[in-house]
Amino acid sequence: MTRFAGRLAFNLFVWSLILTIIFPLFWMIVTSLKPQFELFRRPPSLLPENPTLEHYWRLLSETPFLHYFLNSTILSIATTTLVVAVATLGAYSLVRFKYRGRDTLALMVLFTYLLPSVVLIIPLYLLMVALGVSNTLFSLVLAYTTFALPYALWLLRSFMAGIPEDLESAALVDGATRLGAFRDVILPQLLPGIISTALFTFILSWNEYLYALVLVNSESARPLTTGVMSMLISAFNIEWSLLMAASVMMSLPLIVIFAFLSSYLTRGFGAGGVKG
Amino acid sequence: MEVIFDQVVKRFGTFTAVHGLDLAIAPGEFVALLGPSGCGKTTTLRMLAGLETLTEGTIRVGPKTVNDLPPGKRDIAMVFQSYALYPHMTVAGNIAYPLKKRGVPAAERAAKVKETAAILQLEPLLDRKPKQLSGGQQQRVALGRALVRDPQIFLLDEPLSNLDAKLRAHMRAELIELHRRLGKTMVYVTHDQLEAMTMAQRIAVMSGGHLQQFDAPETVYNRPANRFVAEFIGTPSMNLLDGMVEMADGPVFKAAGLTVPLGPAAPQGPAALGVRPEHVRLSDDGAPATIRLVEPTGHETIVMLETEGGARLTARMPANLGLAMGTLVAITLDPEGLHLFAADDDGRRIDHHPTPAAP
Numbered sequence: 359m360t361r362f363a364g365r366l367a368f369n370l371f372v373w374s375l376i377l378t379i380i381f382p383l384f385w386m387i388v389t390s391l392k393p394q395f396e397l398f399r400r401p402p403s404l405l406p407e408n409p410t411l412e413h414y415w416r417l418l419s420e421t422p423f424l425h426y427f428l429n430s431t432i433l434s435i436a437t438t439t440l441v442v443a444v445a446t447l448g449a450y451s452l453v454r455f456k457y458r459g460r461d462t463l464a465l466m467v468l469f470t471y472l473l474p475s476v477v478l479i480i481p482l483y484l485l486m487v488a489l490g491v492s493n494t495l496f497s498l499v500l501a502y503t504t505f506a507l508p509y510a511l512w513l514l515r516s517f518m519a520g521i522p523e524d525l526e527s528a529a530l531v532d533g534a535t536r537l538g539a540f541r542d543v544i545l546p547q548l549l550p551g552i553i554s555t556a557l558f559t560f561i562l563s564w565n566e567y568l569y570a571l572v573l574v575n576s577e578s579a580r581p582l583t584t585g586v587m588s589m590l591i592s593a594f595n596i597e598w599s600l601l602m603a604a605s606v607m608m609s610l611p612l613i614v615i616f617a618f619l620s621s622y623l624t625r626g627f628g629a630g631g632v633k634g
Numbered sequence: 635m636e637v638i639f640d641q642v643v644k645r646f647g648t649f650t651a652v653h654g655l656d657l658a659i660a661p662g663e664f665v666a667l668l669g670p671s672g673c674g675k676t677t678t679l680r681m682l683a684g685l686e687t688l689t690e691g692t693i694r695v696g697p698k699t700v701n702d703l704p705p706g707k708r709d710i711a712m713v714f715q716s717y718a719l720y721p722h723m724t725v726a727g728n729i730a731y732p733l734k735k736r737g738v739p740a741a742e743r744a745a746k747v748k749e750t751a752a753i754l755q756l757e758p759l760l761d762r763k764p765k766q767l768s769g770g771q772q773q774r775v776a777l778g779r780a781l782v783r784d785p786q787i788f789l790l791d792e793p794l795s796n797l798d799a800k801l802r803a804h805m806r807a808e809l810i811e812l813h814r815r816l817g818k819t820m821v822y823v824t825h826d827q828l829e830a831m832t833m834a835q836r837i838a839v840m841s842g843g844h845l846q847q848f849d850a851p852e853t854v855y856n857r858p859a860n861r862f863v864a865e866f867i868g869t870p871s872m873n874l875l876d877g878m879v880e881m882a883d884g885p886v887f888k889a890a891g892l893t894v895p896l897g898p899a900a901p902q903g904p905a906a907l908g909v910r911p912e913h914v915r916l917s918d919d920g921a922p923a924t925i926r927l928v929e930p931t932g933h934e935t936i937v938m939l940e941t942e943g944g945a946r947l948t949a950r951m952p953a954n955l956g957l958a959m960g961t962l963v964a965i966t967l968d969p970e971g972l973h974l975f976a977a978d979d980d981g982r983r984i985d986h987h988p989t990p991a992a993p
C-alpha cells in the first residue's frame with residue numbers, strides 16, 4: 359500500500375513538473391492563434407474560439423521576420439561548421455599527439471567559462487571594431503565560437519579518447535596516410551560525437567541573445583532573437599500575438615532537430631559528464 | 635625478405651624502451667619476440683611496422699633501409715592484439731580496405747576478398763559487421779585483412795591472447811600451417827612462452843629493452859644464455875641456487891648443504907647453479923630433502939622440496955609415485971641438466987663442460 363502511495367506521489371510530482379513546463383509553451387501556441395479581440399478577454403479562453411493564422415501571415419508578409427530567420431540560419435550553421443571543424447581537429451591533437459602541456463592546454467580552454475560573458479562583451483566588441491567586422495554576422499560567428507568551442511572541444515575529446523589507437527595504426531599499416539586514416543576510420547567512429555557537438559552548438563547559437571544585442575545593431579545583420587525583440591517590443595506596446603507567432607516559428611527548427619536527433623544529444627551530454 | 639635491426643634504440647622521453655637492438659631475421663623465417671610485459675617487444679614490432687620512429691639505428695627490409703618509410707609503404711601487414719577491425723565496415727569491407735588503399739580495381743578487389751575469405755572460412759560472414767562476430771571470427775577477419783594483399787612480412791602482436799585456451803591451440807596450428815604454405819617472414823610478439831616455443835623457428839627473448847638470446851626454441855630451453863632466460867623459459871621455472879664453485883676432485887658447486895660435481899671447465903668462485911625440475915631425481919644415495927608441497931597435474935606431479943640446508947627445489951615427477959607431504963626423500967641432480975651462471979647482475983652462462991654435452 360505504501361509502495362502504491364509512493365508511486366502515486368512520485369507520479370503527481372512528475373506530472374505537475376511537466377505541466378508547469380508545458381503550460382507556457384501551450385499558452386504561446388494558443389495566444390498565437392487567437393484573434394486580436396480575444397487576447398485580453400476576461401476570463402481568458404483556454405482554447406481559441408475563432409482560431410486564426412492572421413498573425414503568422416502578418417509576420418511573414420509585413421515584417422522582416424524572414425530576413426532575421428535567414429540571418430539566424432546562416433549564423434547558426436556557420437558557427438556550427440566552424441566549431442565542429444576546429445574542435446574535431448583540436449580533440450584529435452589533444453588525444454593523439456603527445457606534447458608538453460597537453461593537459462594544461464585542455465584545462466586552460468575551460469577558463470573562458472570562469473568569466474561571466476558580460477565581462478567579455480565589451481573587449482570582444484572593441485576587438486570586432488578593430489578587426490573591422492563589427493555589425494556583421496561574421497562578428498557573431500566569431501563571438502559564438504569563443505564560447506561554444508571549449509565545451510565542444512571537451513565533448514569531442516572524450517569521444518575521441520574512446521576510439522582505440524590500434525584502429526588508426528591498422529589503417530596506417532593498411533596503406534592509408536594519416537589524413538586518410540582520419541577520414542576513413544576516425545571520422546566514422548566520431549560521428550555520434552560530432553552530431554551531438556553540432557546540435558549543442560547549433561542550439562546555443564540559435565538561442566543566443568546577449569552577444570547579438572551588444573555586438574550587432576544594424577538591421578541587416580540582426581538574428582531572430584534580437585530582431586524579434588526590437589521589432590515587436592517597444593516602450594509603448596508589446597505585440598503579443600505577433601510575438602507569440604514569432605516564438606512558435608523560432609522554436610520549430612529546434613523541435614524538429616530535437617525530434618530526430620535527441621538520442622545523440624543525450625549521449626553527448628553523457629559522454630561529457632562521465633569522462634570530461 | 636630478410637629483416638635487419640642494426641643498433642636500434644628507442645627512447646620515450648627519458649625512458650629507454652629498446653637498447654641497441656641487433657637482430658637479423660632470415661627470409662621466410664618465423665620469429666617470436668618473447669618477454670614479460672614492458673620488455674620492449676611490442677615497441678620493436680611497432681618500429682618495424684613504422685608506427686614508432688627510431689631514436690637511433692637502422693632497420694633494413696631486404697636491401698632497403700625503411701627508417702623513414704611510412705607504414706603503408708613497407709609491404710608489411712599487421713595483426714593487432716585488439717584485432718583493430720573497422721567497426722563501421724563489413725567483414726568484406728575490412729578485408730578489402732588495404733587493397734582499396736593500394737588502388738586495386740573493384741573487380742579484382744572483390745575476387746581477392748572472396749579468395750581470402752575462402753581460405754579462412756569467412757564466406758558466410760562477409761556481410762556482417764565486426765560487432766556481430768565472435769572473438770575467434772574477428773581474429774580470422776584480422777588475419778584475412780593481413781593476408782589479402784600478400785605482403786612480404788607479417789607482424790603479429792599477441793594475436794591469440796584474447797581467445798580461449800581451446801581456440802588458441804587451434805589457431806596456433808593454423809598459423810604454423812599458414813606460415814608453411816606462404817613461406818613469408820613472420821614476426822610474432824608474445825609473452826606466452828608456449829606460443830613462442832611451439833610456433834617459432836627462432837625466439838628472440840627480450841627483457842628490459844635488451845635482447846637476451848636469439849636462438850632456436852630447443853637451444854633457448856636447453857642452453858639458456860643467462861639467468862633471465864633460464865628462469866623465464868620453462869614451466870615450472872628452473873631452480874636457481876646461489877653458491878660457490880670449489881675444487882675437490884674436480885670442480886664442485888656448494889650451496890645450502892648440497893654438493894654437486896660439475897664439469898671440469900667450471901671456474902672457481904661465486905656462481906649460480908640452475909637445474910630444471912625434470913632434472914631433479916629421486917635416488918637412494920642422494921641428498922636428503924623434505925617434501926613440502928605436492929601438486930598433481932594429472933600426467934605428472936610437481937613437487938616442492940626443501941633440502942637440509944634450506945634450499946628449495948621444484949621437481950617434476952611421474953604421477954604414480956604416491957608422494958606425500960612431509961616425507962623425507964633423497965634427491966640427486968642429473969649431471970646432464972646442470973647450468974652454471976655467473977654470479978654478477980648479467981648472470982651469463984658459463985660452460986663447465988669443455989665440449990658442451992649436446993642434450
